[in-house]
Amino acid sequence: xxxxxxxxxxxxxxxxxxxxxxxxxxxxxxxxxxxxxxxxxxxxxxxxxxxxxxxxxxxxxxxxxxxxxxxxxxxxxxxxxxxxxxxxxxxxxxxxxxxxxxxxxxxxxxxxxxxxxxxxxxxxxxxxxxxxxxxxxxxxxxxxxxxxxxxxxxxxxxxxxxxxxxxxxxxxxxxxxxxxxxxxxxxxxxxxxxxxxxxxxxxxxxxxxxxxxxxxxxxxxxxxxxxxxxxxxxxxxxxxxxxxxxxxxxxxxxxxxxxxxxxxxxxxxxxxxxxxxxxxxxxxxxxxxxxxxxxxxxxxxxxxxxxxxxxxxxxxxxxxxxxxxxx
Numbered sequence: 001x002x003x004x005x006x007x008x009x010x011x012x013x014x015x016x017x018x019x020x021x022x023x024x025x026x027x028x029x030x031x032x033x034x035x036x037x038x039x040x041x042x043x044x045x046x047x048x049x050x051x052x053x054x055x056x057x058x059x060x061x062x063x064x065x066x067x068x069x070x071x072x073x074x075x076x077x078x079x080x081x082x083x084x085x086x087x088x089x090x091x092x093x094x095x096x097x098x099x100x101x102x103x104x105x106x107x108x109x110x111x112x113x114x115x116x117x118x119x120x121x122x123x124x125x126x127x128x129x130x131x132x133x134x135x136x137x138x139x140x141x142x143x144x145x146x147x148x149x150x151x152x153x154x155x156x157x158x159x160x161x162x163x164x165x166x167x168x169x170x171x172x173x174x175x176x177x178x179x180x181x182x183x184x185x186x187x188x189x190x191x192x193x194x195x196x197x198x199x200x201x202x203x204x205x206x207x208x209x210x211x212x213x214x215x216x217x218x219x220x221x222x223x224x225x226x227x228x229x230x231x232x233x234x235x236x237x238x239x240x241x242x243x244x245x246x247x248x249x250x251x252x253x254x255x256x257x258x259x260x261x262x263x264x265x266x267x268x269x270x271x272x273x274x275x276x277x278x279x280x281x282x283x284x285x286x287x288x289x290x291x292x293x294x295x296x297x298x299x300x301x302x303x304x305x306x307x308x309x310x311x312x313x314x315x316x317x318x319x320x321x322x323x324x325x326x327x
Contacts, residue, residue, distance in 0.1 A: 075111030
């Protein structure tokens, strides 16, 4: 009957409304995930440390899939893991990669070849042994302390702090001096099945941040990770003298985005018209903006084209039901 048809259509409209609401909620959750990532992963320190963990994962996955009953590491494996985990932007010219094998008696044996560094290899190997022992024990031993301090300062400069390097520095990017030049260090122990198999030390030049371009890299990373469906942009705050937004280097702003970008970025009463953390739909685009960082005069904005129509047309079966009711 006609009443049943109207009930059906009303129910269908409610279902469509729920689907649209779920779609908007899912979009907002994913967009806020992007905003959170940009806040936590836009520094060169966070990026290098993440790449270090990826390097560890690469080695562990290789060993886990090895057919050998007693899988071991090699200089070739460590160098491959380094190249796979650190893009060119984050290993500029002058980057050195050291690799060492940990023998059964906790001796540290240098690995050579495959593009691994050899400069001051033995001295650095002895220092890595010190760092490993201190890191594993969680304390700097009283016996031999002065010798460890002397070795650390001898390699990484008078400002080098053993406590920072050995106790707190494992897996973290640390500023240091090396051969009278400012550098950054990243060292870690390679473990597999609760055994220490080896260790590595990566030394990056002081101009690492210039090469890495961490803000653009963070935008590019999140753009790719979310299937290129979201357009993250760093927009200068209204009081900033910097008038140029920063886009991911991996895409050119689509022509359809240009008008809305130029219009929205120039809004003066931004907070009133586009409240932070609020999901808005404007001119066929979904948008959310939020706080980015105290260290940079930008806000994080995330755009995407609206997914689906807000008021979809009836399907062919629905049109037939309406026709049958009225005619």
